[in-house]
Amino acid sequence: MDLKTEQPVISIIVPIYNEEEIIPELYERLQNAALKISENYELIFVNDGSRDNSLFELIKLTEKDHRVYYINFSRNFGHQIAVTAGLDASKGDCVAIIDGDLQDPPEVIPELHSKYKEGYEVVYAKRKKRKGESVFKLVTAKLFYRILKRITSVDIPVDTGDFRLIDRKVVDYLKQMPEKNKFLRGQIAWLGFNQTEVLFNRDKRKYGKTGYSISKMFRFAMDGITSFSDKPLQFVTKLGFFFSMVSFIIILYAFYSHFILGNTITGWTSLIISTMFIGGIQLISIGVIGAYVSRINTNIMDRPLYIIEKSNLPKK
């Protein structure tokens, strides 16, 4: 039987950014997990512009196992785009998305798959414990998910990353969502279908360090918010109304004090404080609007989402 011509039972997508040390163990564990489901699997590694020897390690795997594919980006495009490229290339009946640093244990994939077999189109893995993460990351992540939940109308599950298993149908619909600022966990929640969760303990990183710098984390958070909520825009509008009312009252008081009471309010301090305060609010508001406008700009430019330098994917 030629496995390559048949549609895989499962595709596993792994974004890779500077993970050279872990790739051999990652492959072993992924392969074992996949074999528990079917011999007919495909592993798709997306090398997102790693600066170490990750690509070399991935190509070594393809020589050992014909079910391994690699996609090599021309530069670093970011985690969400790497996963998207994997989704675009995947052919399996269902698709698992997993981090490449073994923080998401591959052994959970068969569990996700058995839930999927029960009839769920989306099975996401929810972090019960999160080991080896800085206090800063834990606090900001907790806060972010809770804020997001409050300001969006879409029910995005809290404490859940992209580690999940989705049905082919969901992948096909994701491909019809052409936005450039990807926030996949939100898009999948937006799509609906039968969704369920499996709990797991998130391990700590064994080698290397996080590829998510603070600026990448911030951009990712802003993508999530701007793609699923216009509450920040409503908020700055309300802020504008509020401060206009407050200043109107102060103006009335100033007139009253000057013409009726006969004492003019003086003071450089009050003047400079109020000017700078309003100035700050204005700049923040412009920043909020700018966040939305810059995303309109990116989408209108309509550049390709990613550039593949090379891969061993079969020609379409």
Ligand code: UDP
């Ligand atoms: N990653 C990527 N491109 C990036 C940053 C990260 O493909 O620009 C990959 C990385 O190799 C890992 C996954 O995305 O497989 C999650 O990244 P990381 O572990 O750095 O994030 P954290 O777990 O610290 O949130």
Ligand code: MG
């Ligand atoms: Mg990680």
